[in-house]
Amino acid sequence: MNRTFKFAALGIVLSAFVGVLIWYIQSVKHTEEREKVSHIEHLFGSETLKVFEPVLPNTHAELPRDFDFHPEYQHEWWQLVAELTDPYGQTYWLRWRFFRYASDDRIATGWDNPQIYISNVVLNSHLGSLTDQRFSRGGIGQAGGLSRPFRVWIDEWSWRSLSETPFPGKLSISTDDFSVDLLMMNKGQATPIGDRGYHKKHDFLPRASFNVEIPFLSLSGVLMNKLSSQHIAIPVTGKGWMAKEWGSELVGTHYIGEDNFMFRLSEDKVLLVTQYRYETNLPYVSATIISDGGEVTNIASKDIKLEPLSTTFFAPGxxxxxxxxxxxxxxHIDIIVSADRKDNRVNFVLPQWQGEATTRGSHLVNGYIQLSGY
Known part of the structure; x- marks a missing residue:
């Protein structure tokens, strides 16, 4: 009887311990998620007093008009992902983003200008993972954008063309570790995705933006390796994928992060898969296939299976x-996607992992992935 009592008591203690452990794990997980949400909403969350043009489903992107700037919307950004190769066969993956965000809807000049500009760059190669980031307020000449001719800049970083459209254009970036000057030529069509540019981010939440993809760029130029004492100039050529997005709700309530996958299925066809993650709602997945002739195949969320297979741990936790x-x-797409490098986590305004990935399965290709909010 005494032995039975001891076993029963031990069972009660173990049950209580397991219960406390489960509660603790769930509590920590919930705290981590709330920290992610609070951090993102603190940086970019919309306030009720801000009045910007809404993103509506009956409004569509029009080109070349929408290469112009959209100050009536709260934010817009441009992003280039480039795969470059030098004469020695070395590959360099370059990701550059130029971002505009309005802290409020006032029209003001000088230091009262509410436009905030952020630009960052990542170069992944045998040289390692090299990064840099710039910030500036608009209205003081340090950063901004023009439409005629097209130009965006922050400090000495710039993307400019000689016409009202961005291409042909020249991208110039210089950091302490490297610099790059690229001539960008568009060999395909600039393509609005979703419903002619209206790109929804959830079925049941009022979240959407306008989105244009330009995935068939031809690139040539010079990469300067400043890590070498001789500052070696390296000629490079390659392919690039430019994207532009604009809207008035950058993150939205309970937004946690997103996962972006960009792959060239063939010389004339690319695949874009995006997953938006939320704290209290199911993730929303969308996918688009774009041809170099501008043909768009939008794939419904219900027809996409996207799941993580393994997790890599990074300090701190x-x-x-x-x-x-x-x-x-x-x-007929069924692929396993694997990151090529494990150390590509970058600590930008919103920390994220980004870099080259390869696939196996129905398509043996390489591409680029961006994972944020983890």
Whole structure:
């Protein structure tokens, strides 16, 4: 009887311990998620007193008009992902983003200008993972954008063309570790995705933006390696993928982060898969296939299977899934995506992992992935 009592008591203690452990794990997980949400909403959350043009489903992107700037919307950004190769066969993955965000809807000049500009760059190669980031307020000449001719700049970083459209254009970036000067030529069509540019981010939440993809750029120029004492100039050529997005609700309530996958399925076809993650709602997944002739195939969320397969741990306690399964049966796509490097986590305004990835399965290709909010 005494022995039975001891076993029963031990069972009660173990049950209580397991219960407390489960509660603690769930509490920590919830706290981490709330910290992510609070951090993102603190930086970019919309306030009720701000009045910007809404993103409506009956409004569509028009080109070349929408290469112009959109100050009536709260934010817009441009992003280039480039795969460059030098004469010695070395590959360099360059990701550059130029971002405008209005802190409020006032029209003001000088230091009262509410426009905030952020630009960052990542170069991944045998040289390592090299990064830099710039910030500036608009209205003081340090950063801004013009439409005629097209130009965006922050400090000495700039993307400019000699016409009202961005291409042909020249991108010039210089950091302490490297510099790059690229001539960008568009060999395909600038393509609005979603409903002619209206790109929704959830079925049941009022979240959407306008989005244009330009995935068939031809690039040539010079990469300067400043890590060498001789500052070696390296000629490079390659392919680039430019994207532009604009809207008035950058993150939205309970937004946590997103996962972006960009792959060249062939010389004339690319795949874009995006997952938006929320604290209290199911993730929303969208996918688009774009041809170099501008043909767009939008794939419904229900027809996409996207799941993480394994997680990599980063200090301090960050966990990021760097191996994924993407399946789109209607397009005969079934691939396993694996990050090529494990050390590409960058600590920008919103920390994220980004870099080259390769696939196996129905398509053996390489591409680029960006994972944020982990």
């Amino acid at each position: 960050k966990r990021i899934p760097l191996r994924w399964h993407i399946e789109i049966p209607t397009q």
